[in-house]
Amino acid sequence: MTKGLQSIGFEKSPYLVSSASVAGKKEGEGPLGKMFDMVEEEDLFGENTWEEAESTMQKEACLLAMGKAHVQAGDVRYLFGGDLLRQGVATSMGVEELGIPMFGLFGACSTSGEALALASMSVAAGYGEYMLAVTSSHFGSAEKEFRFPLGYANQRPLSAQWTVTGSGAFLVGTRRSHVRITGVTIGKIVDYGLKDSQNMGACMAPAACDTIIRNLNDFERTADDYDRIVTGDLGYVGQSILFDLMRGKGYDIKKNHMDCGMTIFDQRLQDTHAGGSGCGCAATTLSAYILPKLIRGEWMRVLFVPTGALMSTVSYNEGSSVPGIAHGIVLEHC
Amino acid sequence: MDYINAFWIGGLICALVQILLDRTKLMPGRVMVLLVCSGAVLGALHIYQPFQDFAGAGASVPLTGFGNLLWKGVKEAVDKEGFIGIFMGGFKASAVGISAALIFSYLASLVFEPKMKR
Amino acid sequence: MDKQKQQQAYENYVKKKTPVHNLPVNMAKAFVAGGIICTVGQFILNCCEKLGFDKDISGGWTSMLLIVCSVLLTGFNIYPRIAKWGGAGTLVPITGFANSVAAPAIEYKKEGQVMGIGCKIFTIAGPVILYGIFTSWVLGFGYWVLKISGIMA
Numbered sequence: 001m002t003k004g005l006q007s008i009g010f011e012k013s014p015y016l017v018s019s020a021s022v023a024g025k026k027e028g029e030g031p032l033g034k035m036f037d038m039v040e041e042e043d044l045f046g047e048n049t050w051e052e053a054e055s056t057m058q059k060e061a062c063l064l065a066m067g068k069a070h071v072q073a074g075d076v077r078y079l080f081g082g083d084l085l086r087q088g089v090a091t092s093m094g095v096e097e098l099g100i101p102m103f104g105l106f107g108a109c110s111t112s113g114e115a116l117a118l119a120s121m122s123v124a125a126g127y128g129e130y131m132l133a134v135t136s137s138h139f140g141s142a143e144k145e146f147r148f149p150l151g152y153a154n155q156r157p158l159s160a161q162w163t164v165t166g167s168g169a170f171l172v173g174t175r176r177s178h179v180r181i182t183g184v185t186i187g188k189i190v191d192y193g194l195k196d197s198q199n200m201g202a203c204m205a206p207a208a209c210d211t212i213i214r215n216l217n218d219f220e221r222t223a224d225d226y227d228r229i230v231t232g233d234l235g236y237v238g239q240s241i242l243f244d245l246m247r248g249k250g251y252d253i254k255k256n257h258m259d260c261g262m263t264i265f266d267q268r269l270q271d272t273h274a275g276g277s278g279c280g281c282a283a284t285t286l287s288a289y290i291l292p293k294l295i296r297g298e299w300m301r302v303l304f305v306p307t308g309a310l311m312s313t314v315s316y317n318e319g320s321s322v323p324g325i326a327h328g329i330v331l332e333h334c
Numbered sequence: 335m336d337y338i339n340a341f342w343i344g345g346l347i348c349a350l351v352q353i354l355l356d357r358t359k360l361m362p363g364r365v366m367v368l369l370v371c372s373g374a375v376l377g378a379l380h381i382y383q384p385f386q387d388f389a390g391a392g393a394s395v396p397l398t399g400f401g402n403l404l405w406k407g408v409k410e411a412v413d414k415e416g417f418i419g420i421f422m423g424g425f426k427a428s429a430v431g432i433s434a435a436l437i438f439s440y441l442a443s444l445v446f447e448p449k450m451k452r
Numbered sequence: 453m454d455k456q457k458q459q460q461a462y463e464n465y466v467k468k469k470t471p472v473h474n475l476p477v478n479m480a481k482a483f484v485a486g487g488i489i490c491t492v493g494q495f496i497l498n499c500c501e502k503l504g505f506d507k508d509i510s511g512g513w514t515s516m517l518l519i520v521c522s523v524l525l526t527g528f529n530i531y532p533r534i535a536k537w538g539g540a541g542t543l544v545p546i547t548g549f550a551n552s553v554a555a556p557a558i559e560y561k562k563e564g565q566v567m568g569i570g571c572k573i574f575t576i577a578g579p580v581i582l583y584g585i586f587t588s589w590v591l592g593f594g595y596w597v598l599k600i601s602g603i604m605a
Contacts, residue, residue: 026452043450049562050448140450149559150448151526152576153535153542153551154362155355155478158471165450193459194466196359202466237470244469321459337494344490344545345483351540352482356473362543363579366552369544370584378591391493394511395518396486396544397580403511404584408592412599420592424585430512431546432581434519435553436573443557443569446527 004218006186006211007328013180014123016331017071017130017171020064021287022057023280024139024165030265035288036166037064043140043165050140051090054083054167057280058094058136061169065132069171073098076171077128080115082106083136083279084163085145090136094167100132108308109204109233110187111135112168112283113327116304117184119172120329129174136167137278146197146313159199159237161277164264168283178295183330185215189310191323197309197316201238201261201274204307207324208234209245211305212253215328223253227299230290231326232282232306233261235275260285260306282306290331297333304329336390343392366397373401378409403427478539485534485541493518493545515546522547526554552576 003009021036028039038060045053058081066073079098082105083090095102107114115133122131142163143150172181190207197203208231216222223229234242239259246253260282261275286304293299307326316322351369354360360368373396376382382402386393393399407427411419425432493514500510525531531551535542542548556575560568574581 025450140448143451144559148576149555150451151529151532151551151555151558153526153532153548153555155473155536155539157356158473192462193455194463196466199466199470202470206462241466241469244465336498337491340490340494341487342483344493345485345487345541348486348538348541348544349479349483351544352479353475355540355543356475356478362548362552363576365540365543366549366577366580367583370580371587374584374587374591378595391497391514392487392490394497394514395490395493395546397546397549398544400546400549400580401584401587404588405591408588409595412592412596417596420589420596423592424588428581428584431515431519431549434516435523435550435577438520438523439550439554439557439573440569442523442527442554443561446558448559449529451532 003183004214006188006214007183007218008121009183009219010120010124010181012124013182014120014172015175015177016179016181016291017173017175017177018065018069019168019170019287019291020061020068021284022061022064022167023284026270027164027166027264027284030270032264032285032288036284037288050138050144051085052093054090054136054138054141055094057138057167058091058134058169059097061136061167062095062098062132062134065169065171071130071171073100076100076130076132078103078122079132079134080105080118081134082111082115084108084142090138090141091134094136095134107325107327108310109277109279109282110306110308110325110327111279112232112286113304113306113329116170116172116181116329117186117327119170120181120184123172123174131172132169133172134167134169135279135283137163137165137280139163139165142278156273157198159201159274161200161233161235161261161274162265162272163278164276164281164284166280166284168280168287170287178333179291180332180334181329182332183219185211185218185328187211187326187328189323189325191321193321195319195321197311197322199237200233200277200309201235202241203309203322204324204326205234205238205241205245207326208242208305208307209249211326211328212246212303213249213251215303216251219330223251223256226256226301226303228256228258229253229303230258230260230305233275233277234259234307235261235277236267237274263289294331294333300333302331304331339388340390340392343389344395347396347398369397370401370404373398374405377402377405400428400431481537482539482541485538486544489518489541489545489547518545518547519550522550523554526551527558549577549580
């Protein structure tokens with residue numbers, strides 16, 4: 001049932017039945033390297049283009065997630081998926097083979113939250129026994145689309161983030177497991193007018209702040225009611241700004257905040273500046289790192305808040321600012 | 335001696351441009367445009383050529399030198415052919431640079447594959 | 453008006469919070485990288501002059517050979533690594549221009565000869581050519597006007 005202004009508290013909470021993470025070489029060399037279900041040394045994943053590689057990652061992640069739950073593609077009612085590329089081609093090409101009716105989404109790097117929210121809402125509403133939520137990003141395809149061709153020799157600023165090559169797929173359903181999605185907070189677009197596409201963390205932090213506070217108010221909770229509040233990819237710069245924004249509104253989340261972009265890479269050793277980013281960042285970290293802790297009961301309640309920067313190369317060139325959006329997913333051990 | 339001049343003058347131009355890269359929001363593409371246009375303007379003002387005569391490759395290798403080259407080409411063409419020379423000189427002078435970049439880049443595309451950054 | 457003020461305030465705040473590269477260190481690295489590339493150019497120039505080529509032809513050979521080097525280094529994924537260290541030292545010399553043409557050519561070939569390489573090879577370097585030619589045209593036009601009006605010989 002609806003809670004507050006933007007949230008839903010599920011009466012019959014859907015279960016996060018299984019998940020899978022597929023990652024690239026650099027991610028495999030990072031702190032979470034051994035936790036991913038599949039790490040591919042070759043960033044083309046045996047395909048011809050970066051886009052096809054990204055599609056393959058999505059397909060593999062979906063197959064792995066379903067396989068873990070011994071579920072066939074035919075058992076999955078709907079698939080909710082998206083990526084960063086124009087017209088969401090990585091998703092379309094990736095999940096085509098599965099033959100599952102699908103909703104193509106765009107939430108930039110918040111897509112994992114958007115997909116999980118919609119999948120949970122569909123299960124909770126009784127529209128199906130199993131739903132798949134999947135998202136991905138690939139360094140090669142993202143750089144080519146948003147920044148420069150890979151061979152271009154440029155120096156990245158310290159606020160720049162490294163797009164994660166990875167895909168996370170989540171099977172949400174009515175079958176019992178150790179993690180439930182008990183609520184969602186759907187975010188609004190928040191724009192503080194920043195026009196710096198090389199400082200995504202700063203562009204998205206206001207949206208994260210807005211959604212986290214909205215979630216706490218809608219569910220009448222305090223920050224301490226969550227073992228962790230996890231943002232997707234604010235990075236080092238964005239995290240610092242988030243703390244300030246939250247403090248300015250009377251909330252302190254320093255103790256239990258975590259950011260996937262800061263966790264997935266070792267900043268010093270891997271030279272990733274402000275941290276990881278991309279849809280795959282939050283998705284793979286959730287699957288490989290956060291969910292196992294929830295399953296074990298090490299964490300009992302987590303607020304997962306992936307953030308997205310809603311821009312295109314055209315909007316950016318035309319002088320528009322970079323607004324942010326963030327969706328909150330409440331995950332609980334059971 | 336000319337090696338030393340080329341080194342420190344070329345290096346100095348690069349060091350100054352580094353300020354633009356690090357302290358302004360200018361992207362590399364805009365910086366390159368700025369350099370070429372500045373070179374052309376300084377050339378027209380009779381400043382760049384004497385500078386280049388002294389600095390050698392330290393002034394001709396940076397993109398400002400490319401801009402100066404464009405100006406020189408247009409000037410010579412105007413001197414020789416009048417009005418129509420304004421349209422002839424630019425590409426004529428930059429022919430080697432642009433052709434070489436295009437041709438070798440295309441050949442490279444036949445041989446090389448894009449590789450992930452590390 | 454209020455919203456604009458808010459946005460300006462946020463922008464100023466973000467600027468303070470965002471770390472920046474150590475400028476003097478980066479300038480020194482750019483100095484060295486750019487200096488080396490220009491020295492290599494000087495070496496080629498000197499060789500050409502020894503071989504008796506005139507100034508313009510020597511300049512042509514220098515550009516051409518530096519471009520070849522840059523394209524090869526781009527293909528082998530070495531030039532981007534030098535740029536990470538050298539910054540402007542690799543952007544400013546003509547080798548930076550060559551890299552900005554070679555990189556798209558290599559990357560976009562997957563989209564085909566015409567629509568990929570053909571359309572996108574000048575994605576980064578296009579402005580250099582457009583505004584370079586246009587600026588020289590404007591200056592040339594001014595020069596022509598000054599000439600015919602007798603102000604300049």
